[in-house]
Amino acid sequence: MSTNNESSVSHRTATSMRDLLCGELRSEHIGQVVRVCGWVARRREHGEHLAFVDLRDHTGIIQCVVDGSTDVRSEYVVQITGTVRPRPEGTLNDALDTGEVEIGDCRVEILSVAEPPPFGLEDRSEVDEQIRLRYRYLDLRRPRMQRNLRLRAAVNRALRSAMDRQGFVEVETPILWAPTPEGAREFTVPSRLHNGSFYVLPQSPQLAKQLLMVGGIDRYYQIARCMRDEDLRADRQFEFTQLDLEASFVTQEDVMAFVSEAVLDAAEVATGVRPGAIPQITWHEAMDRFGVDKPDLRVEIELTDLSALFAESEVRAFAAPVVKALKIPAGAAFTRSKLDALTDTAKALGAKGLAWFRVQDAGKLDSPLDRFLNEQEREGIVTATKAESGDLVLVVADEWRLSVEVLGALRAQLLSPPVGEGEARYVWVMDFPMFDGVDGAGNPISAHHPFTMPHPEDFELLKTDPLKARSQAYDLVLNGWELGSGSVRIHRPDLQSEVFSALGISEEEAEKRFGFLLGAFRHGAPPHAGFAFGIDRLVAIFTGADTIREVIAFPKTQSGTDLMTQAPSTISNSALLELGIRTITKES
């Protein structure tokens, strides 16, 4: 974490007001008269003849010595002029990069006074996030946020450089876009010139970038803001930033190579180490082994299949197509109420129940179900999961999808460390299903989006058994977080019609929603594919943060408010009138 922030770009730090940055001062500057500017981090008065002022800017802290008293207080903004000199023997400070020197004979000019800050601006002072967000401009002054935002800038720089090197051209797409009722809920913008009509903020530049392919751009990328009016989470804000890209005359392998190059470059810049090639697994394998489509490969333990063991079993709870097990090391110590809570979690996810077995000495099992097991089953549970004394084995018996998903959720909840901890484990997840269940009308739901190209082997399944069809869609996953996803797009109108038909979207409906895209495709669309991944998430993991708010300068709270600006807020009646908008109060 040291190679990144000092940017490789050399730039002029001296200005008309300062000669050097606080953190830059070293022995080589001894003897020079310098001017530095910054905030007063701390003042130490020793009577009326000696005072120390620790001056801070984004590069660090330098100790300034004043021969006399000084009336500066914490966070005053000052310009200090003095002579760089070695610290007296025995007073060097190893904790500071500048600790071998100090600025002596200082003259302090106050540029701004400051109220006492509501909280300490050192990294070590822990402050509730609510307070940090209310005074975000002070929080940003702290070293951790300075580091995070500068790391983010370095990552952006690496991404741009990688895309540029690979022949991609940066194109900006509209922020004011047309409503396309499909997918994530959009933010709506009323039109002043066309009262009663609305723009929306793009949930992603998806359609725009496909039109750029029709437009012959060949390789497009953008560091793009996306807006989705959906509920917020630790890894989700209304607004987030993606590296968005699309390329023509490519296969999914080409796109994955482009993305890998960019991500590995960014990782190298951020961590100093270039990760190895990113492994690939199929969606089915991910679900079967880890129970999720975004597996955390830092966790060694996988799901164990016990279907064969219980195929002929008398145990009625395990009479199901699939029986899956998950070992929780040292889980035998879980209390009964904890196990009950886990059972509730499993049921909330759709399981009929959750069987648990505490593994005791000599392979004995402690479980309400133990008395129903025969010796072979008892042994099988322990050997198949490689459980040892003190471990816990959780078992779910149901349809395949449900069994693996329930245990996958428990695996993530019980075994995954915080996302930013430990090594970074990337994985490509391939061959997603085309459709993910059916809607109320019995029509399949697009797993990715309706322009996703089916898997070449599964074209026929579209008509015969669409829910079994795979797509050419792929996700990039890091430590259990979905970084992003992409797909090969459909560029042939006939195939697009088939997919719309499978989705239960009529020709008229398709024309109404996506007419401009379908029209473009009738004018010569190159085969194309693309990807987009979340930069907030990537940088959060690089910094070791467990929420993307730590890498966003001005994030919103979980309820979508801004504690600093008080947004969202009402607007004047005249503003509403101009927009042709009337507000209503919802009945409670």
Next chain:
RNA sequence: GGACCUGUGGUGCAGCCUGGAGUGCACGCCGCCCUGUCAAGGCGGAGGUCGCGGGUUCAAAUCCCGUCAGGUCCGCCA
């Protein structure tokens, strides 16, 4: 829409289970002292709607109900 956690001087906490004077700790703040500190040190001081409203009780930071705010998660996020 739902579940759970949190809310006590400026900040971070303890106190709550088991009701008894807003009682305590650390940091910060203000004043005085202090010529080599660096999370300086010494002495003194100020600072409180215990998120808000209601209820129970002789008595509520503490118990109950509601509500607001923040967080984690489910739903949602093609």
